[in-house]
Amino acid sequence: MxxxxxxxxxxxxxxxxxxxxxxxxxxxxxxxxxxxxxxxxxxxxxxxxxxxxxxxxxxxxxxxxxxxxxxxxxxxxxxxxxxxxxxxxxxxxxxxxxxxxxxxxxxxxxxxxxxxEQDAAGLKEYLDRVHPLPPLGNLDAETLESCTHIVGAxxxxxxxxxxxxxxxxxxxxxxxxxxxxxxxxxxxxxxxxxxxxxxxxxxxxxxxxxxxxxxxxxxxxxxxxxxxxxxxxxxxxxxxxxxxxxxxxxxxxxxxxxxxxxxxxxxxxxxxxxxxxxxxxxxxxxxxxxxTIKLEGARVTGYETMSFTAIRDPLVLAEIDTWAELMRTLITQRVGQTLGLADGEYAFDLRLYGHNAVLGELEPETGPPREVGVMLLVNAPDQATATAVAKVANPLMLHLPTPSMDYLPSFAFASSPAEVERGAAYEFVLNHVVDxxxxxxxxxxxxxxxxxxx
Structure with missing residues (x-):
């Protein structure tokens, strides 16, 4: 042709x-x-x-x-x-x-x-022919075994x-x-x-x-x-x-x-x-x-529960970074007090959509935002624990004032119930090629x- x-x-x-x-x-x-x-x-x-x-x-x-x-x-x-x-x-x-x-x-x-699709047992025979791609290091059998699914491209x-x-x-x-x-x-x-x-x-x-x-x-x-x-x-x-x-x-x-x-x-x-x-x-x-064939693999990192609330209060928005830092501190304290969980037994992320949630410190815009959506994402070894942490945070996600406020503001949850169980969360752990x-x-x-x- x-x-x-x-x-x-x-x-x-x-x-x-x-x-x-x-x-x-x-x-x-x-x-x-x-x-x-x-x-x-x-x-x-x-x-x-x-x-x-x-x-x-x-x-x-x-x-x-x-x-x-x-x-x-x-x-x-x-x-x-x-x-x-x-x-x-x-x-x-x-x-x-x-x-x-x-x-x-x-x-x-x-x-x-x-x-x-590849199985971990079979790939172990190839370990001496596997090479990492940045930023990962050498591949070991334990990482292969931790994957729920592995494919070769x-x-x-x-x-x-x-x-x-x-x-x-x-x-x-x-x-x-x-x-x-x-x-x-x-x-x-x-x-x-x-x-x-x-x-x-x-x-x-x-x-x-x-x-x-x-x-x-x-x-x-x-x-x-x-x-x-x-x-x-x-x-x-x-x-x-x-x-x-x-x-x-x-x-x-x-x-x-x-x-x-x-x-x-x-x-x-x-x-x-x-x-x-x-x-x-x-x-x-x-x-x-x-x-060479590139390997891709993913494994479970825990279970996630999400909560989302919206803030339109101008006084809170004027101090939104201070408010967010206070929120992180209080969640950690109250989870320790009520659930007895320490750092390392769970994790959470607080993202302020409308204020640096996408670019973070790279965000060029300055000044207080008009409105902010606050997403709390909790990760724990099991779903029940993740949801329990989110429930402990619930009153804070609804009413937390800034340090300078002498009254409780009200925010708007996106759903009822506020806690949305997302199930298993995964991460990529293979970025390697095999000869x-x-x-x-x-x-x-x-x-x-x-x-x-x-």
Missing amino acids: DTVRVLAPSGMLGAGWDHATVERGIALGADVISVDGGSTDSGPYYLGAATAKTTAKAVARDLRSLFMAAAGAGIPVVVGSCGTSGTDTGVDWVAGIAAEVLAEEGLDLKVARIYS MGHEPIVEALRAGARVVLAGRATDTAVAAAYPLMMGMPAGPTWHAAKIIECGGQCTSNPRAGGVLATIDTGGFTIEPLDPASACTPISVAAHMLYETANPHRMREPDGTLDVRDAEYTAVDDRIVRVTGSKFHHAEQH CAPLELFRTEFGVEGKTRA
Whole structure:
């Protein structure tokens, strides 16, 4: 093939799109449809609990759009990081939804499921081949065993293997965002530099356009570079909007590591073909001597209970930092007095939304805020303790005056009861890569019936 056209309808399966934009991509000659099913953007909970961020109805709606378009055009569909975090349960969850959609539409498409979840016992055999990424240190067996779920972020190779085996729908576990879009062009012989660069630009669908809400994009990859075109006729790509996506989720806007090597865009040139389409040339890819797979793992850090109140009292707001410090002191004292808990047996965070909750000390605005939402987040070894701490804080969250006030103010709780139990809280504890062959950590099965279907 002289060119390969990759249709990216959106940045995430389940986010929704106008089906007309997919139809337009098909009319423009798309050779493959690729879409990401998740990422680590939304935090460790989805990996730790093996739970999807998206709802089944939204995923079904999007899969129906893709399957109908792809079946009519005779092209494959590739979905990566199924179920948000790419666990085996997530792959089987999406496969189950896919099975229902295929049956309802009377479509017979060969489905491949690629599993990327790892077990701690198996990974212990690789410890001498595991290397930490900043800021973490060396990995030990205890950390592996503490994880509820671990996944490896696959490159393009397992997806290519499934496509070569005849899959028309590939449902992959955790994969790099770019591998999902790069797999088919690389299989068809497109050069690595333009392919990986194009895959990076289209990973979030229309985010590289003038109207990210309007739909996805079509990347046309050839031997000399690639072009990017929005699927919504009213949207546009510009050299700046396309180049800017190399700033997104990268430590270095000029270089980006993949399992197979490093994308290098230092010499890339972005040229407007017209007022909607951009052509990119000069992208390079440096193949690594050693293939690596990034490991992601999450573990339970405790159980959380949240309480939220709102302050509009101008006297309290004029001394909001003093008030917050008094609140922290009194919560600690009263929890010790009533529950007998010492530091280290629980933890809490007090965040003042409307006053430095997002930027903290980096906040450039000064002066008293007009209103503040106070969020108390308690973490403890069990849910009952977390809720007990929040209940001890309840009177303070409702009526605490500043040191200069001689009366009790009243604040407004956001809910009743004020304490909202959030269940288990998780943290990422793996940020490591393991030296291995491209297919070594992954398992591919065909059909829609998974072994761990939720």
